Amino acid sequence: MSPVIPPNLALSPIVAGAWRMADWGWNAEQRVRWIEQCMELGVTSFDHADIYGGYRVEALFGEALALKPMLRQHMQLVGKCGIKLVGEARPEHRVKHYDTSAAHITRSVEASLRALQTDHLDLLLIHRPDALMDADDVAEAFTSLRQAGKVRAFGVSNFTPAQFDLLNSRIALATNQIELHPLHLSPLHDGTLDQCQRLRLRPMIWSPLAGGALLTGGDERSRRVQAALQAVGQRHGVSAATVAYAWLLRHPTRPHPLTGSQRLEAIREALAALQLKLDAESWTEIWQAGSGHEVA
Numbered sequence: 001m002s003p004v005i006p007p008n009l010a011l012s013p014i015v016a017g018a019w020r021m022a023d024w025g026w027n028a029e030q031r032v033r034w035i036e037q038c039m040e041l042g043v044t045s046f047d048h049a050d051i052y053g054g055y056r057v058e059a060l061f062g063e064a065l066a067l068k069p070m071l072r073q074h075m076q077l078v079g080k081c082g083i084k085l086v087g088e089a090r091p092e093h094r095v096k097h098y099d100t101s102a103a104h105i106t107r108s109v110e111a112s113l114r115a116l117q118t119d120h121l122d123l124l125l126i127h128r129p130d131a132l133m134d135a136d137d138v139a140e141a142f143t144s145l146r147q148a149g150k151v152r153a154f155g156v157s158n159f160t161p162a163q164f165d166l167l168n169s170r171i172a173l174a175t176n177q178i179e180l181h182p183l184h185l186s187p188l189h190d191g192t193l194d195q196c197q198r199l200r201l202r203p204m205i206w207s208p209l210a211g212g213a214l215l216t217g218g219d220e221r222s223r224r225v226q227a228a229l230q231a232v233g234q235r236h237g238v239s240a241a242t243v244a245y246a247w248l249l250r251h252p253t254r255p256h257p258l259t260g261s262q263r264l265e266a267i268r269e270a271l272a273a274l275q276l277k278l279d280a281e282s283w284t285e286i287w288q289a290g291s292g293h294e295v296a
C-alpha cells in the first residue's frame, strides 16, 4: 500500500504564537520589530486566531506588518476560526458557542485577511471540535477558499482522532494543533499522536510551557517537573525551558512547538532545543515527573 501523503506543512520548526500580543502593550513599531527579530532568528511562522485578544490581535499584527509589507512574502500566517465569543467586540453573540458552518468559516477568513492586511493565510485551522460540525459543509468552504487563493492548507485544533478522521475523510488535513507538555500527557497515550504518525503529519503544539506553569508553577507536580527539567538541563548546559522544548521535539512526529513569549530570549531558548536530542532515559525522567509514576 502506498503511503498517504498529507498536504505539505511548510512552517518554521518553531512557530511564534500571537495569542498574548494584545497584553504586551506595544506600539506598531515595537510589534514589527518583534516580528522582524523573530524572523531573523528563523521563526518565520506566526500563529493567530480570529478571537485572540478579544478579536484584536490580528489587527495589531496587520498594522505592524503594514509598516514593512515586504516581510509577508517570507513569513507564514496560521489562522483559526470556529469559536464565537461573547463580548464587546461581538455584541450580537448571546452565548459563547462554536460555528463551523461554511458561511461562518468564509466570513471569518475574509475578516482575518482584512485585519492581517494580507491576501492569504498559509494555514487555516478549525479551532475546536464542534458537535454540530457538518464535515461536507466544512470541506466545501475549505475547497472554495483554496480555489480563491485565500488559504493554502487546512487543519484542525484540539480534535480527537475520531473527529480528525471524520473531516479528513472529506478533505486532506495538514495538522492537528494540540496541547502537550509534561503536565498534559494524554495525547501521547490517547491515539492523537499515533494518528499523526500514521498519517505522517506534524502536529503543532500549543502552550509548550503550560502557559509558564511548567517553569514557575507552585504545586507538587509542577515542582517535580521543574526539578526534572533542571536536572536534565544541567547535564546538557541548557535552560529548563530549552529542555521542555527538546522533550516535545523528541517525539517522532517532529512537532512544531508554538512559543507564547514576547521575550526574544525565550524564543532563543526554544530554538536551542533544535540542537538537543534527548535520550530515552532523560525523556522518560521528565514524563515520569509529569505522570507521577514510572513506566509499567
Ligand SMILES: NC(=O)c1ccc[n+]([C@@H]2O[C@H](COP(=O)([O-])OP(=O)(O)OC[C@H]3O[C@@H](n4cnc5c(N)ncnc54)[C@H](OP(=O)(O)O)[C@@H]3O)[C@@H](O)[C@H]2O)c1
Pocket (backbone or CB within 6 Å): 016, 017, 018, 019, 020, 047, 048, 127, 157, 158, 177, 178, 205, 206, 207, 208, 209, 210, 211, 212, 213, 215, 216, 241, 258, 259, 260, 261, 262, 263, 266
Ligand atoms: N489551538 C489552541 O487551542 C491554542 C490554545 C492556547 C494557545 N495556542 C497558541 O499557542 C501559543 C503558545 O501558547 P502559550 O502562550 O500558552 O505558550 P507557553 O510558552 O506555554 O506560555 C507562554 C507564557 O509563559 C511565560 N513564559 C515563557 N517563558 C517563561 C519562563 N522561562 N519562565 C516563566 N514564564 C515563562 C510567558 O511570559 P513572557 O512573555 O513574560 O515570557 C507567557 O506568559 C499561543 O500564542 C497561541 O498561538 C493555541
